[in-house]
Each structure stands twice: as structure tokens, then as C-alpha cells.
Amino acid sequence: MKNIVISGTGLYQPPHVITNAELVASFNAYVDLQNAKNASRIAAGEQIAMVPSSVEFIEKASGIKQRYVLDKAGVLDPTRMKPHFVPRADSELSLMAEIAVDASKKALAAAGKTAAQVDGVLCAAANMQRAYPAMACEIQQALGAGGYGFDMNVACSSATFAIEQAANAVRSGSAKCVLVVNPEITSAHLEWRDRDCHFIFGDVCTAVIVEAADTATSADPWQVLGTRLVTQYSNNIRNNAGFMNRCEDSDPDARDKTFMQEGRKVFKEVVPMAAAHIEGHLHDLGFEPTQVRRFWLHQANLGMNQLIVRKLVGQEVGDDLAPIILSEYANTASAGSIIAFHHHRGDLKAGDLGVICSFGAGYSVGSVVVRRI
Secondary structure, eight states: OOOEEEEEEEEEOOSEEEEHHHHHHHHHHHHHHHHHHTHHHHHTTOSOOOOOOOHHHHHHHHOOOEEEESOSHHHHOTTTOSOOOOOOOTTSOOHHHHHHHHHHHHHHHHHTOOGGGOOEEEEEOSOOSOSSSOHHHHHHHHHTOOSEEEEEOBTBTHHHHHHHHHHHHHHHTSOSEEEEEEEEOGGGTSOTTOTTTTTSBOOEEEEEEEEEGGGOOOSSOEEEEEEEEEEOOOSSEEOOOOTTGGGGTOOTTSGGGSOEEOHHHHHHHHHHHHHHHHHHHHHHTTOOGGGOSEEEEOOSOHHHHHHHHHHHHSSOOOTTTSOOOHHHHOBOGGGHHHHHHHHSOTTOOTTOEEEEEEEETTTEEEEEEEEEO
């Protein structure tokens, strides 16, 4: 069987930063407006008064200190509380394709490839800007790549699930070089007016090049030793926005049309599921978790990541073993583990073992075991 490698990665970072202090000031201004609007009902005893947020609450709950976003003004406007994107004509490059092209060009440069050498484009993200034509096809055309492209969505596991599809395509011969790109415009599906989750997400785009080892010219190739995917249905992370909403005569701005989660249930159920998944995958490849030099995990919650790795290696976990990018980027859905891999692999030596792992809605867990060549 062909040896498959990840030969390059790329990262697009939006131009705007929202700190926790800025976010809290905006959210609390919104709370004041809502409580004033409903003052008579609150005085009458209705339990509808909103509670303000705080920087301390956010950092204790998540480890997040800031996030990058494509639009800052709309999010921080207490009368709006969502990004403001200018509509583009059908003849213009879409916003999602634009950031994907940026990350893809960086990944191609890192891999020493041209777009013409790419014959498969997988656009894998938690949300797509539109139903069709596929975002992947638009990205493919904008880059000048050949072959085929398609979109796929497994929420926060989209990137790792797509890497397996890319590796399988190269291994089977249906493609020689596959681009996996993860444009995550999470600010558009986050409910910025909900205290329990208004701080969670940030925008970003990552890209990876997957190809056969014998065609790789990269100075930094990582052999893909194995991939493993699993899903288990759960309602604890959900978003009901979809094309049938208008046929249901439902409110397009209703709370269920944006990101929702039962955070405590997710933590309790996903931690053991992810730890068991990684351990089983490593064992089947002939490795023990203690042989892993670095874990690049999905970036959703600091405590969750630390507990997963502690279960695997039986000791306290530091950034060297499981680097955290949450404090800077926040949760970036499927791109989080790829950002960690992109930023925190340069110090590893030839032969070092690593695990890229995602976990999220579905539930879904995807792991990619790699070794530096």
C-alpha cells in the first residue's frame, strides 16, 4: 500500500481581534437593553431577567482569551450582535472561497506544489455558505486546480474526516494530490446573545495537502500511519438552521437556528469517548499513548483537552504534550486541531509520533496518527 503524507499546511487568520473584555462590554450592554425593555415584566415576577457575563467567567469556563473574526463591528454592536457581511454578486468570489483560497495557497507553498498538481479538493467545515454549487468547486476554479471537488460536513470533526477521505483517494489511485480546506466562519452561526456560549467561537481557515510519499517534495512531510472515524448520535450539540425552515414558517432568527449545546453533558460524554477512541486507534497500530510525542486535539475547552490526555498518559498535561491554541483563536470548529498542528510541530524530530484528533457534534470523533519523516 502507498505511504501517504501530509506535506503542507496553511492558515488564514482574519484581520480583527475581539478580546474577552470587549466581548463582555458588548454583551452586558445588550443585557442592559433587554432588561430595560422587559422591566415591567421583570418587576411583575417573570423570570426573564438576563444575567451579565464577565471575563473571569469566560476564562474559567473555557480558557479562551480572545478570538479572530471577519467582522468585528457587527458582533460588538449591542443592537445587532452578529457579523455584518456585504452581499456579493454571483459572479464574485464568495467570502468562504476567498479565505479558503488564501489558506490553500499557503499550504501549497509549504508542500512545494502548484494548484495544477492538485486533482481533488475537499471543502470540509461545520457550515457551508450555500447549498450549491459546492464551495469546493468554486475553490477549485479559483485556484486553478484540476480533478474534482466536493463539500462535506461533520461539524467539528470535518477536517479529520476529510483527511481520511483524502488519504483513501490517494491510496486507491483516484487522486494523486488532494487539498483539504476548512473555512470556518463560525461567527455567523454563533448566538452572541447567549451568555452560556457567546464567547466560544472564532473565524479562521486551515488547509492541508495530502499526497503519496513518493511524490512529496516538501521539507516537512508527515507520514499518515492511520486514520479512524466514529460517530454516535447525540442531540447535545445542535443547530436547526436549514433549507426547510422557510417551509415550516419558523422564525429564521429563533434560538435553535444557531449553535446550541448542553455543555456539561457534552463534557461528561465526549471526554471518555475521545480518550477511548485515541487509545484504541493507537493500540491497533501497535503503539501506546505514552509513546506519542504530541497530541493536537480539537480546541473547544481547555479542561476537556487536559482530561482526555491525562486519561491517556496518566499524568498532568502541559502545552508541550498537548498544545493549546484556544486562548488566542477560541474554538474554530473543525480547524482547531489543524491550527495546533500547523503552529506546534516544528520542534519534533524525525520518527516522533503524533495524533491529530477532533471531536464534536454528531457525536463525531476522528483521529489521524502521524509520524515525522
